[in-house]
Amino acid sequence: xxxxxxxxxxxxxxxxxxDITLTIRPHPREKSDEYKNVTSNVIRIIVSTDDNxxxxxxxxxxxxxxxxxxxxxxxxxxxIVVSLQPGxxxxxxxxxxxxxxxxPVYSKEKIIDTIQMTLMDPDIRSKMxxxxxxxxxxxxxxxxxxxxxxxxxxxxx
Numbered sequence: 001x002x003x004x005x006x007x008x009x010x011x012x013x014x015x016x017x018x019d020i021t022l023t024i025r026p027h028p029r030e031k032s033d034e035y036k037n038v039t040s041n042v043i044r045i046i047v048s049t050d051d052n053x054x055x056x057x058x059x060x061x062x063x064x065x066x067x068x069x070x071x072x073x074x075x076x077x078x079x080i081v082v083s084l085q086p087g088x089x090x091x092x093x094x095x096x097x098x099x100x101x102x103x104p105v106y107s108k109e110k111i112i113d114t115i116q117m118t119l120m121d122p123d124i125r126s127k128m129x130x131x132x133x134x135x136x137x138x139x140x141x142x143x144x145x146x147x148x149x150x151x152x153x154x155x156x157x
Contacts, residue, residue, distance in 0.1 A: 001066060001084050002038060008112040010042040021046060023060070025053050027068070062119050068092050075101045075135050080128045082118055084111060090138060090155070093148050101135050104129075 011134035022042040035047045040046040059061045062082045063074040074081050081102035088106050105114045
């Protein structure tokens with residue numbers, strides 16, 4: 001997914017002639033040196049482990065991830081979010097995707113268009129920002145987690 005993201009940002013930067021910086025925030029269980037081979041001749045890539053993740057998302061034009069709590073927090077903070085989950089085999093459990101507060105991408109072929117649209121199209125960005133003003137959770141997160149665990153158990157049997 002990260003390789004596809006870097007390739008997409010490279011193309012978008014070349015086509016639009018805009019400078020793009022990708023800040024990678026490793027998961028707390030990951031080591032930052034796992035990303036030392038992520039390079040580009042087109043975009044700037046920064047791996048950040050010291051900064052507050054909320055400060056990073058607030059300073060970003062677009063927050064991109066797969067399926068993390070930080071994406072939900074980014075929506076609460078009013079950030080435009082894209083969830084890259086190409087080849088997803090199960091139902092998407094990220095409620096922000098299901099409710100339209102973030103934009104999911106389930107196919108590798110749609111990564112470039114979706115990122116370009118959410119990064120560069122002022123109308124799409126404005127619509128997303130307006131929708132995020134009404135973002136709130138329903139309080140049933142635990143029930144959803146239990147249902148997902150039960151589904152995974154049934155699938156594995």
